[in-house]
Amino acid sequence: MSYNNILTETLNGITTITINRPSKLNALNRETIQELHNAFDGADQSKDTKVIIVTGSGEKAFVAGADISEFADFNVEEGGKLAAKGQELLFDFVENLSTPVIAAVNGFALGGGLELAMACHFRVASTNAKMGLPEVSLGVIPGYGGTQRLPQLVGKGRAMEMVMTAGMIDANQALSYGLVNHVVEQEELLAFCEKIAGKIMRNSxxxxxxxxxxxxxxxxxxxxxxxxxxxxxxxxxxxxxxxxxxxxxxxxxxxxxxxx
CATH class of the missing domain: 1.10.12 (Lyase 2-enoyl-coa Hydratase; Chain  A, domain 2)
Structure with missing residues (x-):
């Protein structure tokens, strides 16, 4: 299947899904969310895929957030539907996949980007990664599961602070919070994730x-x-x-x- 916004490759039991919108810092629009759903679903059903790794193209961003231009003029009903559809199609879907999903966080993971990383089964970050949920600075809150998954991972107090300040934390803070499992140099990120995937694939x-x-x-x-x-x-x-x-x-x- 061909995609406009993502790249996929399957090799040695690992399917790597790369969000490929570098001019938008890999921001999630509705088309990208649909394409990600299709890619994750296809990999999950494939006998050739034992582990999925998701990452962003380039060296700056995993996903720098949602594409704000798509919903800036939405009303209450449209906003609610946007969150419900996104959670169903991608974020809840990824969390409940039977195939292990590793987020290789290679830069900015903000808003919907951090929400996607948190929906994955665990996360590995590059040393230059920055993470946060800045939605309140736009007059809205995280809508793709961020208010639920962040406190599950880092605790209520830290989640409250991160959401209310709309600030970013670096990779080492994320590691100390338990938000990511490992931090490695960017050039080692995918190889490190593939090494973990190899350990996973030895098992049932x-x-x-x-x-x-x-x-x-x-x-x-x-x-x-x-x-x-x-x-x-x-x-x-x-x-x-x-x-x-x-x-x-x-x-x-x-x-x-x-x-x-």
Missing amino acids: SVAIAEAISAINANYKDGVDGYQAEIEAFGNCFGTEDFKEGTTAFLEKRKADFPGK
Whole structure:
């Protein structure tokens, strides 16, 4: 599939999705959000993809925010629909993918850009990365899950400060806050993410999908995360991966998971 705003490449089990709007610092417009949805969906369904890495083109920005020109004249109803559609199509969609998603944050991740990074399963930042949710400086609030995912990752107090000041934090602050897992030099960023992806791919993709679902359950209203874990744990016992993993362990050999 061809895209106007993103690039995709699949190699050795890793699909890399690159947001490619350098003149707009990779800002998210509606077309880009739709294209990202299609790319993530396609990668998730592909047998050739075991891990997804998402990043931005160039050296300045992961995603510098949403494309404000698209919604500057929206009314209340249109604004609500914009947030609802975006969350459904991309941000919630990415969070709940069964394929692991790593955000390679290679520069500015602001507004919708940080919200996209937070929707990924975890984040690795380059040393030049800057992160923030500046929406209140425009008279609006984060609408793509930022008010929910940021406190889950960094705690309520820090999230309140970041949102209310509309300020940015650097990569090392993000690391100390727990917002990113690792910080590396920009030229090492993708290789580092690919190395982590390689470690992930050694394990059962079926079990990983169940683990993602169980971990996410703890953050959903009205869902008992412990019960979700019990059910996911039980589901694993009916898989070929479980049979292969346990057999390989008992036979003292490396498992060759069929992914079923």
